[in-house]
Amino acid sequence: MSDGEKPDWRAANRARWDEAVGVHLAPGGYDLSDLRAGQGRLNWIEEDELGDVRGLRVLHLQCHFGRDTLTLAQRGAEVVGLDFSSAAIAAARALADDLGLGGRARFVEADLYDAPAAVAEPAAFDRVFVTWGAINWLPDIAEWARIVAHFLKPGGFLYLAEQHPAAFVFDDTAALPSGLPGYFVPYFSTEPLTFDNPRDYANPDATLLHATEHGWIHPLGSILSSLIDAGLALEYFKEHPSVTWRMFDCLVEDGRGGYRWPDKPWLPLAFSLKARKYSSKA
Numbered sequence: 001m002s003d004g005e006k007p008d009w010r011a012a013n014r015a016r017w018d019e020a021v022g023v024h025l026a027p028g029g030y031d032l033s034d035l036r037a038g039q040g041r042l043n044w045i046e047e048d049e050l051g052d053v054r055g056l057r058v059l060h061l062q063c064h065f066g067r068d069t070l071t072l073a074q075r076g077a078e079v080v081g082l083d084f085s086s087a088a089i090a091a092a093r094a095l096a097d098d099l100g101l102g103g104r105a106r107f108v109e110a111d112l113y114d115a116p117a118a119v120a121e122p123a124a125f126d127r128v129f130v131t132w133g134a135i136n137w138l139p140d141i142a143e144w145a146r147i148v149a150h151f152l153k154p155g156g157f158l159y160l161a162e163q164h165p166a167a168f169v170f171d172d173t174a175a176l177p178s179g180l181p182g183y184f185v186p187y188f189s190t191e192p193l194t195f196d197n198p199r200d201y202a203n204p205d206a207t208l209l210h211a212t213e214h215g216w217i218h219p220l221g222s223i224l225s226s227l228i229d230a231g232l233a234l235e236y237f238k239e240h241p242s243v244t245w246r247m248f249d250c251l252v253e254d255g256r257g258g259y260r261w262p263d264k265p266w267l268p269l270a271f272s273l274k275a276r277k278y279s280s281k282a
Helices: 006-025 044-049 067-074 086-098 112-119 141-151 220-229
Strands: 057-061 078-083 105-109 125-131 152-163 193-196 212-215 232-240 270-277
Touching: 006 086, 006 212, 044 152, 044 270, 057 067, 057 112, 057 141, 067 078, 067 086, 067 105, 067 125, 078 086, 078 112, 086 105, 105 112, 112 141, 125 141, 141 152, 141 220, 141 232, 152 232, 220 232, 220 270
Parallel strands: 057 078, 057 125, 078 105, 125 152
Antiparallel strands: 152 270, 193 212, 232 270
16 A cells, blocks of 8 residues: 555545544443442453553553543553544543553553554553454554554563454445355455445444444454564464354354354454564564
8 A cells, every 4th residue: 555545545444433432422422330330340351361460561552432441540551542533532631630540541542553653652561462353453464463562561472353354355335145144355465445334333333424434354363463563472273163243144142242143153254363572672
């Protein structure tokens, strides 16, 4: 992708996410009742895997309006959340103040690729936390991995939970007669995916005016190799038969707050991994 094309995809994606903040904070969007009661919950996959964060410094990249960031702060972490949406960061700061968490949570408005300058704390974090619909918005996965490594202390680790790229090749707009999603794009596609999607993942009744979105498929090999090349050591990699939102219309509830295939686990819908930084050189 040429430098001349970058402002187009970034501006379109930012406009979409700026609009989504209002949808997600309105009735029918995110349920913040547990967070407001001081008992914020992550999705079940993170709850099972992330571990205790008390006393740790956590950097949450692409934090949206900070629900998960503030959940980690409630559990005793000192957190920094970063997002490129001015609306999201404004909402996150307001929510932190409402919850009395301003002393534990700081929010930074910046593009992901500008994070080293915007946060300016190299090798300062025990955890980097990235989850759900984050890396598919980024064109350069290798640079993302280098940024993750840049922020981790030696001994610290990245926790990543994401939609599975194998599932990302299908879409409901090409639905099969069976009701399953049909073929959408090649798994090894290197071109940006540009399409109009007025639907919101959190509130199916909402219609977004900024419908154009741009994304990228990053095969698992590219993700893992980029982390290794950045100086991180993979400690585990897991594939999951369910995902945390209704990625396809045919998915059914899995009993834990997620969604799975209606009959058989045809292919993984999500993955998670832990990658640790052992060297101080990255």
